[in-house]
Amino acid sequence: MQPKTFGHQIRRSAYFxxxxxxxxxxxxxxxxxxxxIISGFIVANDRNAGGFWDGINQLGDFPYEVLSEAGEKFLxxxxxxxxxxxxxxxxxxIAGAATLVGALSGLxxxxxxxxxxxxxxxxxxxxxxxMDIMRAIPEIVIALVLIFVLGGGPIPAMIAIAFHTAGxxxxxFSEVNENVDTKPIDGLLxxxxxxxxRMWLGVVPQVSPNYLSYGLMRFEINIRAxxxxxxxxxxxIGYELRNTMSWGKGKYDEAAAIFILLFxxxxxxxxxxxxxxxxxxxxxx
Amino acid sequence: xxxxxxxxQTAYAASFMIRKKRISIGILALILFYLSYIFISFDxxxxxxxxxxxxxxxxxxxxxxxKTHLTRDNRNNQFSLAIEGEKKGEYIxxxxxxxxxxxxxxxxxVILEKNHIISFNGNEVTFSIPGYGxxxxxxxxxxxxxxxxxxxxxxxxxxxxxxxxxxTPAGRMSVTxxxxxxxxxxYGWELFFFTLTSDYYxxxxxxxxxxxxxxMPRADGRSHASAIFHDFWYNPMWRxxxxxxxxxxxxxMAFLGxxxxxxxxxxxxxxxxxxxxxSRILRFLLRRLFDFLRGVDGLIWTIILSRAFGPGPLTGSLxxxxxxxxxxxxxxxxxxxxxxxxxxxxxxxxxxxxxLTNRFGVIPQIMPVLLSQVLYYMESNTxxxxxxxxxxxxxxxxLLTQAxxxxxxxxxxxYYIVLIILMVIxxxxxxxxxxxxxxxxx
Numbered sequence: 001m002q003p004k005t006f007g008h009q010i011r012r013s014a015y016f017x018x019x020x021x022x023x024x025x026x027x028x029x030x031x032x033x034x035x036x037i038i039s040g041f042i043v044a045n046d047r048n049a050g051g052f053w054d055g056i057n058q059l060g061d062f063p064y065e066v067l068s069e070a071g072e073k074f075l076x077x078x079x080x081x082x083x084x085x086x087x088x089x090x091x092x093x094i095a096g097a098a099t100l101v102g103a104l105s106g107l108x109x110x111x112x113x114x115x116x117x118x119x120x121x122x123x124x125x126x127x128x129x130x131m132d133i134m135r136a137i138p139e140i141v142i143a144l145v146l147i148f149v150l151g152g153g154p155i156p157a158m159i160a161i162a163f164h165t166a167g168x169x170x171x172x173f174s175e176v177n178e179n180v181d182t183k184p185i186d187g188l189l190x191x192x193x194x195x196x197x198r199m200w201l202g203v204v205p206q207v208s209p210n211y212l213s214y215g216l217m218r219f220e221i222n223i224r225a226x227x228x229x230x231x232x233x234x235x236x237i238g239y240e241l242r243n244t245m246s247w248g249k250g251k252y253d254e255a256a257a258i259f260i261l262l263f264x265x266x267x268x269x270x271x272x273x274x275x276x277x278x279x280x281x282x283x284x285x
Numbered sequence: 286x287x288x289x290x291x292x293x294q295t296a297y298a299a300s301f302m303i304r305k306k307r308i309s310i311g312i313l314a315l316i317l318f319y320l321s322y323i324f325i326s327f328d329x330x331x332x333x334x335x336x337x338x339x340x341x342x343x344x345x346x347x348x349x350x351x352k353t354h355l356t357r358d359n360r361n362n363q364f365s366l367a368i369e370g371e372k373k374g375e376y377i378x379x380x381x382x383x384x385x386x387x388x389x390x391x392x393x394x395v396i397l398e399k400n401h402i403i404s405f406n407g408n409e410v411t412f413s414i415p416g417y418g419x420x421x422x423x424x425x426x427x428x429x430x431x432x433x434x435x436x437x438x439x440x441x442x443x444x445x446x447x448x449x450x451x452x453t454p455a456g457r458m459s460v461t462x463x464x465x466x467x468x469x470x471x472y473g474w475e476l477f478f479f480t481l482t483s484d485y486y487x488x489x490x491x492x493x494x495x496x497x498x499x500x501m502p503r504a505d506g507r508s509h510a511s512a513i514f515h516d517f518w519y520n521p522m523w524r525x526x527x528x529x530x531x532x533x534x535x536x537x538m539a540f541l542g543x544x545x546x547x548x549x550x551x552x553x554x555x556x557x558x559x560x561x562x563x564s565r566i567l568r569f570l571l572r573r574l575f576d577f578l579r580g581v582d583g584l585i586w587t588i589i590l591s592r593a594f595g596p597g598p599l600t601g602s603l604x605x606x607x608x609x610x611x612x613x614x615x616x617x618x619x620x621x622x623x624x625x626x627x628x629x630x631x632x633x634x635x636x637x638x639x640x641l642t643n644r645f646g647v648i649p650q651i652m653p654v655l656l657s658q659v660l661y662y663m664e665s666n667t668x669x670x671x672x673x674x675x676x677x678x679x680x681x682x683x684l685l686t687q688a689x690x691x692x693x694x695x696x697x698x699x700y701y702i703v704l705i706i707l708m709v710i711x712x713x714x715x716x717x718x719x720x721x722x723x724x725x726x727x
Contacts, residue, residue, distance in 0.1 A: 033544075040541045041599070047534065047679070048597030055594035062592035097323040100316060136709035138668040140675055140682065141702050144689045149341045154327050228584045228672055232686070238584065245588060259585055267580040 065249070070256035080257035084240055088261045090154055091236035094229075095222035098158045102165025102222075103215045109166060110173030111199050117177060117185070119195050131174075134167025143229050157234035161222050169218055176210045177203065209280045216273040223269055227262055237262060340692075347695035351475040355385055355395060355467040359408055359424050364393055368475050370466075373521040376481055384469065395467055397455040403467055410465050412451055412458055422449045422460045429460050474696050476522045483516035523700070528684065532708055534598045535680035538673065539666040539712075542605025547659045549606070550613030555643070557614060558621035571614070578611025583669060587676050596678035604673055605666055616658055620651045653723045660716040660723075667712045671705060681705055 045052050070077060112118050113127035139160040146156035185202040193201065204211075230238020241258045244251040324330075354370035357363070366381055368374030387393050395403040402413045412420040418434030420442070428446045443450035449460040457468040479486040484503075485493060496509040503512055518526040553571055555561045562568035587604040594600040629646035637645070674682025681701060688697045 037541065037544060037548075040537055041545075041602070044534075044537055044541060044597070044599040044602050048599035049595030049678075050593070050597070052594070052599060055590075055599075058593040059590075062589055093323060093326070097320065097327075100320065104316075132710065132713070133706065136668075136706045136713065137702075138671045138705060138709070140672045141685065141705060144686065145344070145698070148337075148344065148689065148692065150332055150336050153332065155329060155332050158323075158327065224582050224584070227582065228676075231584060232672070232675055241584075241588075259581075262582065262585065263580050266582055267576065270576075270580065 066252045066256050066259070069249070069252035073253040076253060077257055080254050081261060084237060084254070084258050084261055087237040087240045087258075088265060091226045091230060091238065092223060092265065094154050094158045094161065094226040094234075094236055095219060098161035098165055098226070099215060099219045099222050101158075101162040102218070103169050103211070105162070105166035106169030106173050107204075107211070109170035110177055111203065113170070114174045114177040114180075116182060117180070117199065117203060128174075131167045131170040134163055135171060136167075137164060139164050139225050139229055140232060143234050144232065147233055152233045152235060152239075154235040157226055157229040157236065160229065160234075161225050164225075165218055165222060169214060172214045173207070173211060176207045176214075180206050213277045213280045216277055220266075220269050220273050223266060344695050346470070347693070348699040349696070350470050350472045351696065352468045352470050353382075353475075355393070355469070357393070357405060357410075357465045359462065359464055362391060362407075368481070368522075371522070373480060374476060395456075395469075397453075397469060399455050401453060401455040403456075403458060405465075410458075410460060414451075414453060420449075420451060422465075424460055424462050424465060426462065428462060431460075474523075474700070476520070478520070479516050480520055480522055483520075485513055485516055523697070528681070528701070528704065531674075531679075531681040531684050532704060535670045535674055535682065536667060536708065536712070538598050538601040538605060538670040538680060539663060541602035542609060542670070543659060543663045543666050545602070545606040546609035546613050547655070549610045550617050551655065553610070553614050554617035554621055557618040560622055560624070560626075561643075561647075572618075575611045575614035575618075578607055579615070580611075581608075583608045583673060584676075587673050591677050598674075598677075598679040600677045601670055601673045601679050604677070605669060609662060609666070612662070613659070617651070617655055620654050621647070624650050657720045657723055660720050664709070664713045664716045667709055681708070 041052075050058075109127055109131055112120070113124050113131065115121070115124065118124050118127075139157075142160035142163055143156045146159055150156055180203055184206070185198050188198045188202045226234075226236055227238045227241075230236040230240075231242050233239065233242075237258055241255065241262075244255045244258065351369060354367050356365050356367070356370070358365070364387065366376040366385060381387070384396050385393060386396075392405045392407070394405070397403070400413075400415045404411050404413075408425065409421065409423045412422075414420070417439070420434075421432045423430045429449050431444060431449050433442065433444075438444060441452050443452075447462060449458075451458045456470065459466045459468075476486075479488075485496070488496070493513060497513065499509065503509060505512075507515075553575075556563065557568050557571035557575065559568070583604055586607045587600070590600045590603050590607075594603065624647055628650060629642060632642050632646035670680060671682040671685070674680030675686045676682075681704065685698065685701045685705070688694045688701060
């Protein structure tokens, strides 16, 4: 009886010592983290043109101006919505075409960089690094350089987004490919199918629901990206928004119309894509 | 039984295959159709035909090379030599490179590559080009008087009454009434480490090490190590210190935005998850708030916030924070709805209150999932912070847009792009490393 209680007590004290150590560690991590956040905000606040507390009082001013001007010219709003619809469509087309081109390139990149599927197995690391770099380049970098060469418009934005998308989707696709069932590929190989046929008939049917789901998610991200690139000069609704904003007062009703269009589009695409995705892979989200 | 059902099955399989084939061909045709529509409506053909190939070649050559300007002021007959023609890159009290030689009577001779020679004689300047001949130009108050070898004027010479421009692969010369300038191109990023005003310009790495460990102190009493660091960090051409600050500012925006949003979202998510929400109305309202925050999007938040807070990193942080509070709120509340109830009941059975139940029953379950999502967003927000920085005027995004707008500092643009890519790859590696640690446990 005695030794058993003794051993139990040892285990008990060891457990509490372990627990205390873990608690100290996590407290230290939380403390450092909190201090990083607080000092980070202080640094950001110091380097900002306007301070936080001044700003928070003015936060409502701009939306109020926009809304009141839109309210005054309420009857013109429908016509503004119509005026900016083509620009909105351009933004959507930029995102759509970029997603499509990016997904097709990503498909090949992912097949070329998955073990067991790659055409040149020795080149897998090369394609992986290539995708890493493509993913790492922010769209704005390519867009601004291309605007200098090609002039403003939708094409620089499209190429920039497609480039990044190819890298991002390529990585997600290759993660899907890793879990692919190799039996159909072996079957195709045994009847003499070429690499392209093995991929097209053996792999793509297995992975297409997941691919489509990732593609839709990327489309949603790309609409936001194409709107924001427009604001730095690459066409579409973002460009119109910048023009009305730099006009300032007097065109705020038009800015409001653009805000509404952009908001509705993003919410709509968001809802549609999550609906389709939950159908495709049977999860919510 | 199996014999009789065999033929219909083959027929079914065949028709199934045909249908599948038609569908996949149809999808391919649709994709092709859409892409050709985009090709036409974005006018790819004309945009690429009218592309500024001259801009592209400037971009490519400028990002890898630099030029040195030798300028003769034709009014006071003085020569000056400066890298990129900038005051910051001027050769003052320093030996000029060997390709320029100044002689005693105030004239200069420039020897460029492939025996291209330019010699000054008072105001008169002679450019001898092998295989073509001598171009002689005399700038005066009346204009630029030029004499060329016999024959048609070749395309590399641009001539008018007041100006002469000669562009050769070895270098360029421009003569106007006021001044004569020679541009010599060389590969590399000159002055990247030290400018000409620094004592360490042109020294090799081992020479620098030798300076650091030498017993000879500097004349001004500073240590070599700190002077070397100072001259590099405050290099007026490349501004390494400012660039490092800008990178840090971008990472700071992403960090504050992502983790600030995560803190707000975890608190709100408890009120928005079906199995925790105290009130259905509150839950509904919070869900709509999350949708609203996400739907308004970073761009509009950035615009609204920069009106209130002015340009700077705080504005960028808050824009990311607002958008991501929506995203995280949705993700976290869904994670909360999927928690295992057994663990919660176990904690509750010990008689703990609801705060402690959540702390020990819920948080340990969802923490790894949440943290891995937050870390994933941290990397993508580093990229977003670059773009947002370009709009709110903060971080490396601002430096990048400024350098691109000048349309001449392409070597700086290249430098920033390389740094941005390295920054994103670093954040990606870091976040991937932490996520793997989290999922593995310890």
